[in-house]
Amino acid sequence: MPFEVFRDVAKPILAGFGITAKRLVQQVTEGKGVTVQYPEERREQFGRTRWRHVLTRYDSGLEKCIGCSLCAGACPAKCIYVEAAENTDEDRKSPGERYAARYEINMLRCIFCGYCQEACPTGAIVLRKDFELANYEREDFVYTKEMLLEPVRSL
Ligand code: SF4
Ligand code: SF4
Structure with a gap:
């Protein structure tokens, strides 16, 4: 025993x-x-880390997204919503004919698979290394285009 x-x-x-x-x-x-003494210190992340989504721009400031919805079609969690609109010469948002007038991702459903990034023909939607995604309200997890779009870089 x-x-x-x-x-x-x-x-x-x-x-x-x-x-x-x-x-x-x-x-x-x-x-x-x-x-690791987080948040003062952060662990180096792997090169292909996939966390928060960003809608990117060209150096000219134009949006890369052309509102084609291929990302939404590829998303296995069906958490992307895209509404396209036509560009005009007076109000051009992207180089193509169309741009995303509305672009939303429901981050509560996202599984961070990166299929949206793979499917995007212009490299507009990318998953980057920002992993601090916690929030308090359900509504705050629906990321709008304004939240996703990167700011215009000053040259
Ligand atoms: S990472 Fe995957 S689950 Fe998340 S939005 Fe993109 S395709 Fe959908
Ligand atoms: S992010 Fe890419 S795939 Fe999605 S609508 Fe925009 S251009 Fe198309």
């Missing part, structure tokens, strides 16, 4: 303490900590 108690109870606990001690020694001797 005492052997079973040691094997089933004490041994796993000691093994757990062993891992803690090993990490402690590593942290003290090699400065190799596993704890």
Whole structure:
């Protein structure tokens, strides 16, 4: 009986303490900590990380999105809504004939698969590294075009 108690109870606990001690020694001797002092410090993210969506622009300031809805068609979670409108010479938003007058993503449904980015013919919608997506109200998770569109870069 005492052997079973040691094997089933004490041994796993000691093994757990062993891992803690090993990490402690590593942290003290090699400065190799596993704890990141978030939000002051952030872990470097992998190059192909896919988090928050951004609607990008050309260097000229024109929107890359042409309102084709291919991203919406490719989205397995059906969380993208696009409403296109015609560009005019007086009011040109994108280089193409059309632009997205309304563009919304319901982030509560998004599974961050990146299919929208893959499907987009102009590279307009991209998933970048901003992972701080928490919010309080359900409505705040529906990202509008205004929230998604990157600001015009000053040259
Ligand atoms: S990442 Fe995937 S689930 Fe999210 S909007 Fe794009 S296609 Fe849809
Ligand atoms: S983001 Fe790309 S795929 Fe989606 S509507 Fe705009 S141009 Fe088309």
